[in-house]
Amino acid sequence: MAAPWLRARERLRRIPEVLAGCRDQAAAYGRCVAAATAGRAELRKDACAREFEALRACVARAVQDRGAGITLS
Amino acid sequence: MVAGVVSRAAVPRFLRARSGCWRRHLWAPSGEAAAAAASSSGARSPFDRQLKRKQKNWAAARAERGRSDCDYLRFEVRPLCGAERTFPLALDVGCGKGYIAQYLNKETVEKLVQVDIAENALKTPMETEIPTVSIVADEEFLPFREDTFELVVSSLSLHWVNDLPRAFREIHQVLKPDGVFIGAMFGGDTLYELRCSLQLAELEREGGFSPHVSPFTAVSDLGHLLGRAGFNTLTVDTDEIQVNYPGMFELMEDLQGMGESNCSWNRKPLLHRETMLAAAAIYQEMYGNSDGSVPATFQVYYMIGWKFHESQARPAQRGSATVSLGDLAKINFSGGKN
Numbered sequence: 001m002a003a004p005w006l007r008a009r010e011r012l013r014r015i016p017e018v019l020a021g022c023r024d025q026a027a028a029y030g031r032c033v034a035a036a037t038a039g040r041a042e043l044r045k046d047a048c049a050r051e052f053e054a055l056r057a058c059v060a061r062a063v064q065d066r067g068a069g070i071t072l073s
Numbered sequence: 074m075v076a077g078v079v080s081r082a083a084v085p086r087f088l089r090a091r092s093g094c095w096r097r098h099l100w101a102p103s104g105e106a107a108a109a110a111a112s113s114s115g116a117r118s119p120f121d122r123q124l125k126r127k128q129k130n131w132a133a134a135r136a137e138r139g140r141s142d143c144d145y146l147r148f149e150v151r152p153l154c155g156a157e158r159t160f161p162l163a164l165d166v167g168c169g170k171g172y173i174a175q176y177l178n179k180e181t182v183e184k185l186v187q188v189d190i191a192e193n194a195l196k197t198p199m200e201t202e203i204p205t206v207s208i209v210a211d212e213e214f215l216p217f218r219e220d221t222f223e224l225v226v227s228s229l230s231l232h233w234v235n236d237l238p239r240a241f242r243e244i245h246q247v248l249k250p251d252g253v254f255i256g257a258m259f260g261g262d263t264l265y266e267l268r269c270s271l272q273l274a275e276l277e278r279e280g281g282f283s284p285h286v287s288p289f290t291a292v293s294d295l296g297h298l299l300g301r302a303g304f305n306t307l308t309v310d311t312d313e314i315q316v317n318y319p320g321m322f323e324l325m326e327d328l329q330g331m332g333e334s335n336c337s338w339n340r341k342p343l344l345h346r347e348t349m350l351a352a353a354a355i356y357q358e359m360y361g362n363s364d365g366s367v368p369a370t371f372q373v374y375y376m377i378g379w380k381f382h383e384s385q386a387r388p389a390q391r392g393s394a395t396v397s398l399g400d401l402a403k404i405n406f407s408g409g410k411n
Contacts, residue, residue: 012349016353026354027358033274033355033358044276045276052347
């Protein structure tokens with residue numbers, strides 16, 4: 001049984017591959033954050049919660065499709 | 074903090090010569106000074122040096138095991154190019170695997186002493202034609218007498234030093250008069266994309282943020298620090314190296330492989346996966362290149378400082394001028410004869 005930190009590292013290493021399939025959602029989230037910080041606006045918690053939920057859902061779907069054991073917490 | 078005091082005083086420093094086959098155990102005399110410095114507040118010692126040593130040892134051992142080398146930056150930054158003097162004895166502070174030694178030749182440096190905090194890096198040194206001696210020591214507590222070296226070099230290791238003024242003073246002390254210190258260190262804008270992405274992601278996801286990228290010296294402070302340590306005729310120059318990565322996670326993996334992971338005392342031990350995902354998305358969107366890769370900026374400060382010697386040029390005394398600027402109009406420029 002591999003050590004727990006090795007398993008965690010493996011899961012982390014798969015995130016970029018999974019992220020590649022969710023470029024649109026990631027870009028939308030990034031744009032939302034960039035817009036929220038533009039000018040003198042302050043970024044608040046969950047300012048872009050909707051876009052992040054979409055990104056999270058996309059990643060969860062991609063992970064399920066791949067059968068990888070990543071859970072986001 | 075207390076644990077750090079005990080272990081640093083007890084660590085033996087050993088001296089190993091490359092060209093011979095003898096070994097000697099050398100105890101650094103500054104154990105008490107080390108203890109005093111370590112027990113000071115977090116403001117004076119932001120970095121956990123024991124952890125940095127473990128990280129560098131891990132990185133060096135990882136490269137040995139055949140995992141890909143991440144030290145391309147150390148090959149890129151060469152602080153000693155173009156030196157025209159011959160230095161009989163030189164010191165390399167924070168040498169890693171001896172990256173500087175491999176491009177030195179016998180005309181420039183006759184003998185080199187290499188110092189690093191991580192013994193694994195010293196065990197697998199680079200090929201070089203000059204005789205070297207390797208010592209395990211901390212950059213802030215150099216175990217050498219005053220006026221020992223004609224040249225001290227340091228490449229990309231001083232940004233993890235806790236007390237930088239003290240490190241510069243120690244370097245100034247071990248230099249001979251008319252000796253020179255040539256250094257390169259990360260500063261200022263290094264990894265600002267990573268810092269900003271993580272900060273924004275943590276703000277948006279968790280409502281607050283803590284520092285994940287270690288603090289760097291500003292270039293204006295560097296000149297003052299060198300001057301206060303006693304160096305003359307300073308030169309400070311900055312250069313930016315931009316390296317493109319497929320994404321934020323690859324960048325962080327490479328930083329770990331370089332032994333450059335965060336070791337600040339105030340670092341947050343946990344980074345949520347959600348936050349990392351958010352940061353990767355922000356990094357890509359705000360800083361990403363058109364081909365999908367992301368850039369990481371490494372700002373390098375190059376510095377040169379000399380130890381005072383009578384032969385060096387000095388500003389003239391006030392009132393010793395023999396010509397006046399008002400005479401400038403009287404100079405005859407015709408035909409190049411004057």
